[in-house]
Amino acid sequence: MKIELKLNGKDVAWDCAPHEFLTEALRRHGLLGTKRGCESGDCGACSVLLDGEEVPSCLVLAAQAAGHEVTTIEGLGDFAGPHPLQKAFVDHTAIQCGFCTPGMVIAAKALLDVEPRPSEHAVRECLAGHPCRCTGYVKPIQAVLAVAATNAGGEAR
Amino acid sequence: MYLALERYSRPSTVHECLELLHAQGGRAALLSGGTDLHARADEALTHVIDLQALPLAEVRASGDSLRLGARVTLARLRREPALARPELAALREAAGAYAVVALQNRATLGGRIMVDRGTEDVPTALAALGAELALARRVDGQIVTEREPYPVGQRARAALEGALVCAVVLPLGTGKSALRRFGRTAVDQPLASVAAASRAGAIHLAANVQGPGAADLRTLPRTGALASAWLADRPADWRAQARVALLGELAAFEDPWASGDYRRDLSATLGVRALAAVFGEPEIV
Numbered sequence: 001m002k003i004e005l006k007l008n009g010k011d012v013a014w015d016c017a018p019h020e021f022l023t024e025a026l027r028r029h030g031l032l033g034t035k036r037g038c039e040s041g042d043c044g045a046c047s048v049l050l051d052g053e054e055v056p057s058c059l060v061l062a063a064q065a066a067g068h069e070v071t072t073i074e075g076l077g078d079f080a081g082p083h084p085l086q087k088a089f090v091d092h093t094a095i096q097c098g099f100c101t102p103g104m105v106i107a108a109k110a111l112l113d114v115e116p117r118p119s120e121h122a123v124r125e126c127l128a129g130h131p132c133r134c135t136g137y138v139k140p141i142q143a144v145l146a147v148a149a150t151n152a153g154g155e156a157r
Numbered sequence: 158m159y160l161a162l163e164r165y166s167r168p169s170t171v172h173e174c175l176e177l178l179h180a181q182g183g184r185a186a187l188l189s190g191g192t193d194l195h196a197r198a199d200e201a202l203t204h205v206i207d208l209q210a211l212p213l214a215e216v217r218a219s220g221d222s223l224r225l226g227a228r229v230t231l232a233r234l235r236r237e238p239a240l241a242r243p244e245l246a247a248l249r250e251a252a253g254a255y256a257v258v259a260l261q262n263r264a265t266l267g268g269r270i271m272v273d274r275g276t277e278d279v280p281t282a283l284a285a286l287g288a289e290l291a292l293a294r295r296v297d298g299q300i301v302t303e304r305e306p307y308p309v310g311q312r313a314r315a316a317l318e319g320a321l322v323c324a325v326v327l328p329l330g331t332g333k334s335a336l337r338r339f340g341r342t343a344v345d346q347p348l349a350s351v352a353a354a355s356r357a358g359a360i361h362l363a364a365n366v367q368g369p370g371a372a373d374l375r376t377l378p379r380t381g382a383l384a385s386a387w388l389a390d391r392p393a394d395w396r397a398q399a400r401v402a403l404l405g406e407l408a409a410f411e412d413p414w415a416s417g418d419y420r421r422d423l424s425a426t427l428g429v430r431a432l433a434a435v436f437g438e439p440e441i442v
Contacts, residue, residue: 059192
């Protein structure tokens with residue numbers, strides 16, 4: 001079936017099978033920053049923004065995203081022009097293996113878009129769905145709070 | 158993993174939706190948020206019917222009731238101004254207790270009702286709050302809509318069979334409500350939850366003792382009647398009396414997660430705390 005959606009600000013039209021999840025469709029089209037993890041909504045590694053809200057793309061059929069706006073980690077920034085959250089994660093050494101990092105950054109982006117200066121509790125709640133087995137949580141929390149302190153992460157890019 | 162799924166539909170009317178469901182028999186499923194349906198990904202499912210285009214996401218207060226469309230997400234329940242009332246606190250607490258933010262953004266009120274039949278906290282809150290369900294069914298080729306009290310007990314599963322939950326209707330008043338739950342960790346499915354609500358000069362209680370694959374959602378009318386008398390004036394030992402009454406009404410639901418006695422005792426403790434919150438008293442003394 002053919003689906004049309006807005007992906008990272010650009011209109012795209014894809015062929016996909018009815019059973020194909022958004023995670024797979026994104027990765028099949030080269031967007032490998034969206035990780036394939038638990039496939040049951042528990043690990044947060046596949047998080048993307050769907051109409052500005054963080055969602056687990058492993059629990060969204062590609063067909064469900066038709067007519068909507070999807071933003072992946074690639075849509076936030078890149079090496080040449082990283083998003084303030086991406087830069088903060090690097091600056092705070094909030095990354096080790098990096099598998100969970102795209103999901104955390106996406107979750108933080110969704111939070112800061114609606115709450116530019118969140119409390120630490122709100123940041124912790126936002127990252128609660130993103131288990132990390134190597135870095136831990138202190139540094140990612142510090143990275144998000146640092147961006148919140150400058151209010152830079154709340155700006156749409 | 159979906160092995161047989163070959164059709165995705167997005168109907169725009171309730172009639173079209175129920176016709177599709179009827180035509181496909183047991184091999185089709187209604188898709189709301191997908192947090193449970195996709196996680197299970199039934200191998201035999203051939204057709205999913207996505208409800209996102211149906212006009213079921215309204216939040217409308219009118220007079221003495223609040224109508225919540227079945228497609229309202231749990232995230233919206235948490236932040237919706239119409240729910241920022243003490244009498245609906247139990248529902249907000251239940252929505253906020255569900256999993257994590259990303260799943261709250263997808264999970265819907267209708268999904269929690271239809272899929273769980275009581276294995277999470279939202280049904281507990283709705284039962285205590287006196288919710289009614291606006292349902293649509295296909296009967297003899299016609300689409301019939303009806304309003305029914307929130308189903309509890311043995312009839313909970315059968316009452317919703319073949320129905321599309323269109324909305325939840327909550328009575329509004331001036332009371333208070335609270336939900337107390339316990340799970341092994343912050344993100345685990347709860348072992349039990351109890352909600353208490355004061356409404357029209359009476360206390361209403363619902364309890365849900367839960368475990369993998371089963372649940373026992375019930376209202377607790379005898380404890381509710383006892384607690385109603387304490388709205389104005391409470392005896393010094395009201396907690397002890399409430400605990401005895403709760404233990405008399407709760408089931409000893411046993412599974413590999415917890416023994417029946419443990420769950421029943423836990424539920425009684427949660428019930429006393431929910432009552433204390435409604436009475437405005439300290440929960441732990």
